[in-house]
Amino acid sequence: MIAVPYRKLVVVALLGAALVGCNNEADPNSPEGKRQxxxxxMIKQSEPMGGMLSDRLPxxxxxxxEHAKQLAELADQPWAYFPKPGEEPExxxxxxxxxxxxEGFELAINNFKSSVADLTAATQGGVRGPGQVSDQLRAVQQACKACHDDYRR
Structure with a gap:
């Protein structure tokens, strides 16, 4: 009778060890980890803005x-952690x-940064309502989507 619980314990331990090996997180000190x-x-800044415009959030x-400002401060940062042409990517x-x-990837990056700058400019002097920023946020979202569609699996 003792063998059954022991067997279950071994199975649970093996499953736990297998799941630890499935971790897809990059090393936080690696370029991939820094990009992620x-x-x-960036998502922590853009999601609340999208929520406000879709009525998920007031x-x-x-x-x-403030979210637009924070996104603008981040907009230049991740690109330095992509390998340069000819470098072996992790x-x-x-x-x-x-x-x-x-060249196409650089164009996509510049499109994103430009759309973030337009969004930030639209918030200067205060944001009175969704109509003031909806087109600009949509452009940021589209820039993200276009880059993912073209360059991400």
Whole structure:
């Protein structure tokens, strides 16, 4: 009778060990880990703005403007952690096109940064309502989506 609980314990321990090996998190000190961390910070800024415009969250102009400001401060940062053309990339979720089309990728980055700058400019002097910033946030979201569609698996 004691063997059954022991067997269950061994099975649970083995499953736990197997799950630890499935961790897809990058080393936080690696370029991939730094990119992931910065993109997560960007999402923490853009998600509340999207929530405010879709009525998932109450609209608050000052909070929206602060999220836009924080996103603008992050907009230049992750790109330095992508390998340069010719460098061997570490494992990641990028499509091969990101390495074979550096000009297109650079254009996508510039489009994103420009749309974030437009969003931030729209918040200068305060945000009175969703109509003041909806087109600009939509452009930021579209820039993210276009880059993911073209360059991410």
């Amino acid at each position: 961390a910065l993109f997560k910070l 609209f608050a102009g000052p909070a929206f403007a 494992p990641n979720r990028a499509k091969a096109d990101i390495w074979s089309d550096p």
